[in-house]
Amino acid sequence: MDEIDRTLISLLQQEGRLPQSLLAAETGLSQSAVHERLRRLTASGAIKIVGVADPQAVDLTLLAFVFVGLDRPERDDGFRQAMSAEPAVLECHHITGDWSYLLKIRAATVAGLEAVLTERIKRQPGVVRSHTMLALSTAKETHSLPILPAPKA
Known part of the structure; x- marks a missing residue:
């Protein structure tokens, strides 16, 4: 490139x-x-041209970050597949530290978030614990990556 x-x-x-x-x-x-x-x-695949919806315009104003702990690494593939198929999960990151995954979730209401957590995340095989944090406001949210200069040949 x-x-x-x-x-x-x-x-x-x-x-x-x-x-x-x-x-x-x-x-x-x-x-x-x-x-x-x-x-x-x-x-x-270097670039994808997509439309980005405004969460407020589509009534998905509740933003939550969820830490998820799995009992064994063998459960990772199944968990990743399930989260990839879940529309409310915008991002799923395998992370270091005390947790296995960090999820970014959008929902319309607290009840909607609760349904995603209890019916689709916590029921995944191997999920032993979770910790949910709600965003009160968002100072910055972007999809733009900082594009670095091309490496010198």
Whole structure:
């Protein structure tokens, strides 16, 4: 991935619907060259063009972080698969320390969160404990990664 690819990704992270004509002007490429680079970046999985919903607009204002402890490492694969299939779980991270996983969950209500916890997370084989924290407010939440310069050859 070269500096132009990184510039394209950085621009699209700011606004995913930028026209290729603007991307071409920003990078000094032709529109057809931009189109080919975007096709290659998308095909390789380096970038995904998606819409990001506002949680308030879709009534998912409750944000919770849940630490989950599993009894044995052999349970990891099944737990990860179950969390990947659970729509309310936005992120599932295998972590170090006293817990096995950290989940980021969105729900409409406390009752909705409770249902996800009791019916879909705590019932997973091997789950022995959990600890839930509710976010009172969010000072920053982004999907944009800090794009570093291309390594010098």
